[in-house]
Amino acid sequence: MQIYVGITDYNWFQFLKDRESDEVNFWKPGSQPFKALQENDLFLFKLHAPQNYIVGGGYFVKYSLLPTYLAWEAFGEKNGTSSLRDLNTAIEKYRAKNNIIVQNPQIGCIILTDVFYFDEQDWIPAPENFSRSIVQGKRYYTENADGLRLFQEVQERLRSTIDLSAPGERYRESMTKHRLGQGAFRVVVTDAYQRRCAITGEKTLPVLEAAHIKPYAAEGPHSVNNGLLLKSDFHTLFDEGYITIDEDYRIDVSKRLHEDYGNGRDYYKYHGQKLLVLPERKIELPSREFLRWHNENVFLA
Numbered sequence: 001m002q003i004y005v006g007i008t009d010y011n012w013f014q015f016l017k018d019r020e021s022d023e024v025n026f027w028k029p030g031s032q033p034f035k036a037l038q039e040n041d042l043f044l045f046k047l048h049a050p051q052n053y054i055v056g057g058g059y060f061v062k063y064s065l066l067p068t069y070l071a072w073e074a075f076g077e078k079n080g081t082s083s084l085r086d087l088n089t090a091i092e093k094y095r096a097k098n099n100i101i102v103q104n105p106q107i108g109c110i111i112l113t114d115v116f117y118f119d120e121q122d123w124i125p126a127p128e129n130f131s132r133s134i135v136q137g138k139r140y141y142t143e144n145a146d147g148l149r150l151f152q153e154v155q156e157r158l159r160s161t162i163d164l165s166a167p168g169e170r171y172r173e174s175m176t177k178h179r180l181g182q183g184a185f186r187v188v189v190t191d192a193y194q195r196r197c198a199i200t201g202e203k204t205l206p207v208l209e210a211a212h213i214k215p216y217a218a219e220g221p222h223s224v225n226n227g228l229l230l231k232s233d234f235h236t237l238f239d240e241g242y243i244t245i246d247e248d249y250r251i252d253v254s255k256r257l258h259e260d261y262g263n264g265r266d267y268y269k270y271h272g273q274k275l276l277v278l279p280e281r282k283i284e285l286p287s288r289e290f291l292r293w294h295n296e297n298v299f300l301a
Contacts, residue, residue: 001042003043003139003147003150004041004043004137005138005150006026006044006045006137007047007048007135009047010047011080013045013047013056013080015080015081021115022115022181023075023112023114024058024078024080025074025078025109025111025112025183027091028107029095029107029108030098030108031107032108033063033108034063039060040059041059044057046126049132053123055117055118056117058114059112060112061111062184062188062191063108063109064190065106065107066109068091069206074182091107113180124153127146129146180221185227186210189229190210192229192281193278194280198277199270200270202231207231209230213245213287214290215239224283225286242257243257247292250273250275251273253267
């Protein structure tokens with residue numbers, strides 16, 4: 001297992017700890033890719049010097065480059081600020097401090113889930129080989145002595161409040177995936193569909209929305225195979241049952257759309273067509289089980 005110790009400030013950490021945020025966006029003011037971790041690896045928070053302590057962490061979902069408005073829509077206060085305005089102010093502050101010059105409002109988003117926070121008496125001193133000259137962070141491996149020691153210290157802190165021996169416990173080292181929150185769901189679905197509407201191919205990001213095939217309220221999971229990226233109007237029609245997708249990924253537009261609203265020509269032209277955009281990874285394709293559920297329980301046949 002890989003572990004990344006990322007540097008952050010106390011106010012960001014305390015803001016999220018006070019709210020007990022279960023997922024967070026550990027944002028970066030620049031656009032440099034983050035390639036230090038694989039999905040499900042451990043990301044730890046270390047405060048700026050002189051507070052050289054590890055104070056919490058979470059499990060890595062993915063890295064994505066997002067415009068700030070979308071980062072805010074997806075995560076809200078889980079960005080560590082109380083408003084989009086405060087988020088933009090914090091970003092500009094860091095960019096000015098580090099001479100980062102960019103022409104667009106995008107930021108690097110390290111998305112974490114199953115986040116945990118330590119009380120001050122449980123803070124872990126930074127490893128001895130974590131140099132004070134490090135600006136962003138450092139990677140460790142549990143196969144090595146220093147990485148294993150760090151991992152064990154984290155587990156000891158968690159063990160005081162969480163039963164790590166319980167079956168399915170999400171904080172222990174595991175090959176199973178950690179659960180996604182609503183914000184992470186939106187981002188992973190957006191990226192899985194290459195930021196294009198699955199039906200139309202539209203790529204104007206502000207009008208695209210991550211739709212649950214089986215709604216969360218009906219116990220549908222925040223998993224990428226339970227998602228479709230759709231234009232907002234198609235999302236509404238899909239949720240209301242006027243449009244569905246069959247198990248062969250073909251679009252079915254209900255006759256009720258015309259009956260109820262006396263129109264729908266712009267939508268009927270997609271009837272019978274296959275989805276224009278699908279995820280490239282097989283594991284991210286829409287689940288046929290969830291599609292079947294939508295056809296049987298939502299679609300107005």
